[in-house]
Each structure stands twice: as C-alpha cells, then as structure tokens.
Amino acid sequence: MDAINPLVDRWLRDAAKDPDAFWEDAARSLPWFRGWDTVFEWDFPEFTWFSGAETNLAYNCVDRHAEGPHRGRAALVYVNERGDRTVLTYAQLQHQVGIVAAALRGMGIRKGDRLTIYMPVCIESIVLMLATVRIGAIHSVIFAGFGAEALRERIRASGSKLVFTTDITYRKGTDIPLKYIVDDSLADAEGPVTNVILLKRGEDDVPMTTGRDLSWEEFIAQGKGQSSEFARMEANEPAFILATSGTTAKPKLVVHTHGGYQVGIHSMAQWCFGMKSTDVWWATSDIGWIVGHSYIVYAPLLMGCTTIAYEGAFDYPNPDLVWSIVEEFGVTGIFTSPTAVRLLTRYGDDAMPKSDLDSLERVFCAGEVLNPPAWEWLQKEALGNRIPVIDHYWQTETGGPIVGNPYGLSLLPIKPGSAAIPLPGIDVAVMTLEGEECGPGEKGILTIKRPFPSLTPTLWGETDRYANDYWTRVPGKRVYFAGDSAHIDEDGYVWFAGRADEVIKIAAHRIGTVEVESALLTHPAVAEAGVTARPDEIRGEVISAFTVLKGGFHPSDELRRELIQTVRRNLGPIAVIGELNFVDMLPKTRSGKIMRRVLKAVVLDQEPGDITTIEDEGSVEDARQAWQQMKAAARNQV
Numbered sequence: 228m229d230a231i232n233p234l235v236d237r238w239l240r241d242a243a244k245d246p247d248a249f250w251e252d253a254a255r256s257l258p259w260f261r262g263w264d265t266v267f268e269w270d271f272p273e274f275t276w277f278s279g280a281e282t283n284l285a286y287n288c289v290d291r292h293a294e295g296p297h298r299g300r301a302a303l304v305y306v307n308e309r310g311d312r313t314v315l316t317y318a319q320l321q322h323q324v325g326i327v328a329a330a331l332r333g334m335g336i337r338k339g340d341r342l343t344i345y346m347p348v349c350i351e352s353i354v355l356m357l358a359t360v361r362i363g364a365i366h367s368v369i370f371a372g373f374g375a376e377a378l379r380e381r382i383r384a385s386g387s388k389l390v391f392t393t394d395i396t397y398r399k400g401t402d403i404p405l406k407y408i409v410d411d412s413l414a415d416a417e418g419p420v421t422n423v424i425l426l427k428r429g430e431d432d433v434p435m436t437t438g439r440d441l442s443w444e445e446f447i448a449q450g451k452g453q454s455s456e457f458a459r460m461e462a463n464e465p466a467f468i469l470a471t472s473g474t475t476a477k478p479k480l481v482v483h484t485h486g487g488y489q490v491g492i493h494s495m496a497q498w499c500f501g502m503k504s505t506d507v508w509w510a511t512s513d514i515g516w517i518v519g520h521s522y523i524v525y526a527p528l529l530m531g532c533t534t535i536a537y538e539g540a541f542d543y544p545n546p547d548l549v550w551s552i553v554e555e556f557g558v559t560g561i562f563t564s565p566t567a568v569r570l571l572t573r574y575g576d577d578a579m580p581k582s583d584l585d586s587l588e589r590v591f592c593a594g595e596v597l598n599p600p601a602w603e604w605l606q607k608e609a610l611g612n613r614i615p616v617i618d619h620y621w622q623t624e625t626g627g628p629i630v631g632n633p634y635g636l637s638l639l640p641i642k643p644g645s646a647a648i649p650l651p652g653i654d655v656a657v658m659t660l661e662g663e664e665c666g667p668g669e670k671g672i673l674t675i676k677r678p679f680p681s682l683t684p685t686l687w688g689e690t691d692r693y694a695n696d697y698w699t700r701v702p703g704k705r706v707y708f709a710g711d712s713a714h715i716d717e718d719g720y721v722w723f724a725g726r727a728d729e730v731i732k733i734a735a736h737r738i739g740t741v742e743v744e745s746a747l748l749t750h751p752a753v754a755e756a757g758v759t760a761r762p763d764e765i766r767g768e769v770i771s772a773f774t775v776l777k778g779g780f781h782p783s784d785e786l787r788r789e790l791i792q793t794v795r796r797n798l799g800p801i802a803v804i805g806e807l808n809f810v811d812m813l814p815k816t817r818s819g820k821i822m823r824r825v826l827k828a829v830v831l832d833q834e835p836g837d838i839t840t841i842e843d844e845g846s847v848e849d850a851r852q853a854w855q856q857m858k859a860a861a862r863n864q865v
Contacts, residue, residue, distance in 0.1 A: 276487035288528035293321035308539025325455035327358035333449030338363030363458030370515025375411035462486025480687035491681020501635035554582035566819030626681030746797035769805035
C-alpha cells in the first residue's frame with residue numbers, strides 16, 4: 228500500500244476501525260428533520276441505515292439551498308444539441324418543483340405510489356423526479372430510447388399509476404418519436420396505469436387516448452388548491468427504483484432510499500469527485516441510468532453546485548461539441564464514459580479541443596474499464612496532461628463509486644487501466660468462488676464484506692432474488708457478490724478484467740475480456756473492441772474478437788494479422804485468438820456497455836436472447852455477418 232498517502236490512509240483506517248461511527252459522521256454533514264435511533268442494523272441479508280431518522284432527499288437538494296444564500300445560484304442548466312439553453316436558479320427550481328408536486332397530488336399520487344418517467348434529459352423530467360421524491364412517491368425513470376416491450380416490462384414490474392412522456396426527443400438532428408412507443412406498451416390495457424401525461428415539444432399532432440391521456444398543461448392544472456409541502460420520510464423508505472442496464476440477464480429493479488442513498492452519494496461527491504458548491508458540474512450521461520440519477524441530479528444539487536443536463540448526441544453537430552460546452556459554461560468537472568472517449572478517438576483531430584478549457588479541473592470516467600489507450604488519448608493528446616483523467620468503478624446497485632481515486636481527499640498516482648483503490652467506508656475483497664481471499668495479483672471475484680449507506684437494500688418485489696443474486700453466491704461468506712473479475716496489486720489498486728462469467732479459459736489459463744480488449748486498443752487502427760470466448764476442442768476456449776476501426780483504416784488480412792500479433796505481444800502466447808472480425812459497431816446497451824453475451828450468442832450461432840436494452844439492433848446483424856464471413860473464409864482455406 229505504499230502508493231496510499233498518509234491523509235487517505237487515515238481515512239481508510241478510520242472507516243475500517245469503526246464503520247458505524249465513520250458513516251454517522253458523514254451523515255451529520257446533511258440536515259435531518261429527526262435524528263436516527265441506530266446507525267446500522269444487519270439481519271443478514273437485510274439491513275437498514277439511520278433507522279428512525281426523518282429526511283427528504285428532494286428537500287435537501289432544493290429547498291435548503293433555495294431558502295439560503297444559494298437562492299440565486301444557477302442550479303440546473305439545460306443544453307441540447309440544437310443550441311437551446313435554459314437556466315434555473317435554486318429559487319426557480321424550488322418554484323417549479325412545488326408546482327409539479329401539487330399537480331401530482333392533484334392526480335391522486337400519494338406516498339409510496341409509483342410513476343414512470345419515460346422522457347429525455349430536460350428541465351421537466353428532472354423537476355418531475357424531484358417533485359415525486361418530494362411528496363414521498365417513487366419514480367421509475369426509463370431511458371427514452373427503449374422499445375415498447377422493454378417499457379412494458381418495466382412499467383408492470385414497478386406497478387406505476389402514471390406514465391410521463393414527450394412526443395419527441397432529439398438525436399443527431401432528428402426528432403425521435405416517443406409517444407407511440409408508450410401507446411404500444413400499454414396496448415393491452417393491463418396493469419395499474421390510469422393516465423399518460425404528454426409534454427409536447429414538436430409541431431406535429433400526436434394521437435391522444437380519450438380518458439387516459441393528458442397534456443402537460445392539463446396535468447399542471449390538477450395542482451390547483453393542492454399542497455406542495457414535502458413529506459417527512461423515514462430514512463429507509465424508497466426514494467426511487469431503477470432497472471439495471473441488463474448486459475447479462477433480465478434487468479432487476481434496484482431500490483434506493485431517502486437516507487442511506489443521499490449520505491452515500493453526497494460523501495462520494497466530496498471524497499471521490501472533489502465536488503464543491505462552486506462547481507459547474509457536467510455528467511454527460513442520461514437520467515435513465517444511475518449516473519444520471521446520482522451525478523446529474525441528486526449529488527450535485529445536494530452539494531449546492533450548478534449541474535448541466537445535456538440532451539442529444541455527444542458528437543453532434545460536431546465531434547468537439549463537449550469542449551465548446553466546457554468553454555461556454557465554465558465547466559469545472561466532467562463525468563463521462565469510456566465509451567464516449569473511444570467514440571471521440573474515431574474522429575482523430577476533429578475531436579481535439581478548439582476551445583478555452585481553462586475552467587476545467589478534472590475529468591472522471593466510469594461505465595466500462597477506461598482502457599489505457601483511451602486514457603492516453605484523453606489525458607495526453609486531448610488535454611495535454613494539464614488536468615487528471617480519473618477512472619473509477621460502481622454499479623446501479625451501489626448508487627455511487629466504490630473503487631476510485633479519492634481526488635477530493637488527495638489525488639493518488641494514476642495507473643492507467645486501474646480503477647484505483649477501494650474508497651473510504653467500502654470494505655472490498657477479491658475472493659475465489661470458494662470464499663478464499665486472493666493475494667496481490669491473484670484473480671478472483673470482487674466482493675463487498677459489509678453494506679454501506681448507498682448500497683441497495685433490496686430489489687423491488689424480488690427480495691429472494693436479491694438474496695440469491697448478491698448475498699449467497701460465495702459459500703459460507705456473508706459478502707456482496709459484485710460479479711466482476713478483478714485482482715488487487717501490491718499497492719492496493721484494483722484492476723478489473725470483465726464480468727466473472729465472461730472470463731476466457733484457454734488451456735487452464737484465465738484471461739479477462741477487458742485485458743484482451745485493452746491489448747487490441749493499443750493498436751492505432753482500433754477504436755473499439757469486444758471479445759468473447761469460443762469453445763475449442765484442444766484448448767477448451769479461444770478468443771473471438773470483434774473490432775471497430777478508426778476513420779482512415781480499412782479491414783484487411785494484413786491488419787488482422789497485425790492485431791493478432793499485438794495481442795500476443797501484450798498478453799503472451801496464451802492469448803490465442805481463434806478469429807478476429809471487423810464490424811462497424813459493437814452491440815452495446817444504451818448506457819454504453821458492451822453486450823458480450825450477444826457476441827457469445829453470435830459465435831455459438833444462437834439467438835441473443837433479451838436485447839431490449841441494446842442501443843442498435845443492427846449491431847447484432849453486423850456481428851453475425853462478420854462471423855459468417857469469417858467461417859466461410861475458413862472453410863474455403865480448408
């Protein structure tokens with residue numbers, strides 16, 4: 228642990244010595260209507276944090292700032308790819324949240340009721356999230372891009388009474404219709420949905436179902452004479468539910484609470500991201516994902532800073548769009564994804580900054596492993612080594628970061644490809660599936676030994692599944708099973724190799740998918756790579772690789788041989804590539820995660836299963852055609 232400096236080491240030791248006292252101290256940095264009776268109780272696998280305490284997540288995000296010295300500070304800045312900009316101060320945001328809260332009560336929504344938000348990133352959708360939480364109801368935000376079947380499944384699972392949507396969202400200069408998807412999802416008229424509320428943004432008429440559908444204006448009118456007062460919520464009552472992104476299986480509905488969730492994300496905003504009230508913060512995600520919940524909406528507002536909400540494509544209308552927004556608003560911190568970084572690398576010089584970035588202090592990435600080549604491009608080429616580019620790791624279930632470089636305490640040396648160290652208050656271990664802790668450099672599965680405040684306490688409507696999927700996977704151990712293959716080095720840094728069920732076993736050697744993908748990305752021609760295992764009679768398994776090339780490079784047998792040799796040079800002769808396929812795009816979820824199980828299905832000539840979360844269904848056919856062409860070429864050679 229020589230790389231850990233004394234300040235961070237003290238925090239880690241304090242957290243390990245008395246975790247209850249550590250998190251109690253963190254909780255005291257937020258206001259509470261009533262204090263807690265107990266800090267933490269664990270009746271395995273069920274647990275509670277700050278039992279008996281009363282709070283309200285939305286109140287702490289909005290009202291306490293609007294009624295204080297931050298009243299006139301910009302809270303929310305909405306930007307879209309078409310050039311529209313809207314700014315709300317904390318006082319204005321409080322006013323808008325109150326209007327929508329009253330309207331929800333006018334619609335009969337009460338504490339504990341669920342509603343679905345199928346809307347893009349916009350002022351109204353974020354205000355709606357805050358208003359829902361304000362009155363003690365529970366929101367389920369669904370990415371405004373999922374199809375009707377995915378939407379139907381999530382609406383039913385949540386038991387939502389209301390569905391909110393828009394007629395269109397904006398994507399690369401095109402109006403993407405949404406309302407008809409809602410109509411399709413509710414076509415069978417089953418379930419508890421009573422009303423659909425439409426926020427109209429475009430000029431074209433939109434079909435409305437009589438007796439069910441209301442315009443946004445009609446919805447707001449329901450608030451006349453209704454109270455907009457916030458509800459006092461016990462710390463363990465749900466604030467929202469959110470479906471996992473579904474890279475490996477049917478999505479789960481994760482629950483996050485008013486008390487523990489806000490303590491966790493508020494703490495990590497400070498410790499990991501170094502967030503402060505004077506920041507102009509931009510998380511480039513979507514509100515349909517946990518990053519959007521935690522670090523577009525709730526954590527920045529808890530901190531009292533300015534948060535930017537962007538609607539549209541990251542690279543439209545120009546590949547250097549991100550840098551122009553940084554200059555325009557004086558952005559101080561960015562949270563983006565490795566997928567977005569790799570996307571920019573495909574544009575070469577066109578994606579390089581042409582703007583004044585003096586305001587920018589740090590950039591954070593998460594979602595997939597930030598492979599060293601992507602880090603090198605952003606850190607050295609795009610940003611000229613002026614500011615740190617920092618990787619970290621978390622899940623929908625954890626609410627916020629659990630492994631990272633504690634920038635807010637003291638920036639540790641960056642090791643490209645590593646997510647850095649377990650953060651204060653997070654008790655992490657890498658274990659074998661038999662429950663033995665792994666030594667430095669030994670690969671195993673990431674586990675968490677003890678709950679922390681922002682860890683989901685359950686899955687909505689599936690308590691048994693929560694216990695079985697997360698807490699009983701390692702025999703004889705009471706640990707949370709994160710499901711990712713990893714190892715910890717001699718300095719305490721965590722290195723991830725991909726999902727545990729995606730590790731490739733070649734002649735008794737275990738190679739992580741991320742390790743192979745990172746090796747491919749070291750070649751200057753490769754923009755993105757996704758790999759999976761293919762059964763092999765001699766070696767057990769071999770690697771089947773799918774690569775996306777940067778602009779100016781073209782598929783060829785010579786390039787294929789170069790890439791295979793690149794992997795062998797990086798990983799050694801054990802990294803046997805059975806075939807390397809060139810594709811135009813990889814199958815990814817709409818949150819940017821590579822769907823390696825889809826690649827696996829392609830090489831096994833199987834159906835890919837549930838792909839309702841996929842970004843572009845054409846990527847499946849693209850991979851399948853590349854695979855079939857590779858097989859045909861192999862047969863011709865024989």
